[in-house]
Amino acid sequence: MNYRITPAPTPVVVAWPTQLARITGVLVLAATSLLGLPASTNASMNSDEGKSAGKLLSQRERAAFIDRNLEHRFEHTLPALMRREGIDMWLLLSREYNEDPVLKTMLPASWMSARRHTMLVIYDPGEGQALERLAVARYAVSDLFTQAWDKEQQPDQWQALAAIIRERDPERIGINRSVDFALADGISSTEYDSLRSALGNDLNQRLVPAQPLAIAWLETRSEPEMSVYPDLVALGHSLIARAFSNEVVTPGETTTEDVIWWLREQSAALGLGNWFHPTVSIQRADRQAFDQVEAFSKRAGDNVIQPGDLLHMDFGLTYLRLNTDQQQHAYVLKPGETDAPQGLKDALAAANRLQDIVTGAFATGKTGNQVLSKARTQAIKESLKPVIYTHPLGVHGHGAGPTIGLWDQQEGVPVAGDYPLYPDTAYSIELNAASTIPEWDKEIRIMLEEDAFFDGEKVTYLKGRQTQFHLISSP
Known part of the structure; x- marks a missing residue:
């Protein structure tokens, strides 16, 4: 097929000719060369996650997808929801x-x-x-x-x-x-x-x-949406991988604000939106202990990134009326280091285990508060220190549907937490786990957020999850 590459700031955006037969599932493959992505992300994902994103649609093609998806939703999704809710x-x-x-x-x-x-x-x-x-x-x-x-x-x-x-x-x-x-x-x-x-x-x-119907309409994902959602998630992971690499970060010079605005510029260059301003924060051995209120209620300062830092990012994209919401970590290697300290790696593994516990508690008909309670009980039984604040995801970043904890409401969320889980819904699996790091002699928190789909029986990550740190070299 012939296509033209539209000149744009790096990364380059590919504009395909309008062909409605290609609209569903077009965000696929071929990103490493076209978007300038690194050959490896340093962060382990399921399959080849993080190593490829896809060809982005032109504005005209995006409109065609949105309208076709709306028609599909009106014909195949909404009738059953109206009858389910008796409207x-x-x-x-x-x-x-x-x-x-x-x-x-x-x-x-x-x-x-x-x-x-x-x-x-x-x-x-x-x-x-x-x-x-x-x-x-x-x-x-x-x-x-x-x-x-x-x-x-x-x-x-x-x-x-x-x-x-x-x-x-x-x-x-x-x-x-x-x-x-x-x-x-x-x-x-x-x-x-x-x-x-x-x-x-x-x-x-x-x-x-019409509250139950409105929530049902907003939270239920369609087949056309799910054909492109995983690749949008992959694109977000790819941008995180670039941001958490030496392409962007020079230890001792680059600030957290530099990384944040790089993400905003790259999103704009791709013609994508951000539904919230990204954040990048630092935990390090000689900094005071992690503070929950500070992390969730204040923006990160303009901090210079140094060797030995544990970096955290919160980042989300908007495309085709869908949103992503992702949090990952990077470690800045000290001179002579080739990997993160074992204590940090163990902390990441503990947070991965908490993810498994949370997704394993999902069940159709269970409320958000029931999922929260079951997951916390199991996590504490396994000697983890959990904070769970998972939320629906889709046409809104903080979407309609059951709230599964808030960072400051771990005993349950009235009303929003009492809403039940339904099939064909997407979630941001958002949480953190605290661990004491022997090498630092202090407690840190691994804060993870990955996007997933619930089919009514099981939760599947749309494009994998982080199980290894992104590694940034020092001069």
């Missing part, structure tokens, strides 16, 4: 620039926001029938929602919406109101008041919170 009709109402976060995930790629006043209606006519998707708006919403409002015939948009609802006569009408889940609380107070005024008493009695 006959789902209303998503937003004015331009004040969008419901769920509505934003349903807009086509060419729509950067709602237009004027966008009202989306999703109606389930019953088992065996396709969902009806209507836009009570001045425009059809691409091919995803059919325009269902003629302003010339009915000037009042709210009354047009009410007429559509009365005609279909649904028993349960879901609206995105939630006290406990921000992502499911997208209807504004003004929209809610206007809706109730337009519907009247009879239909108002049928309004129900």
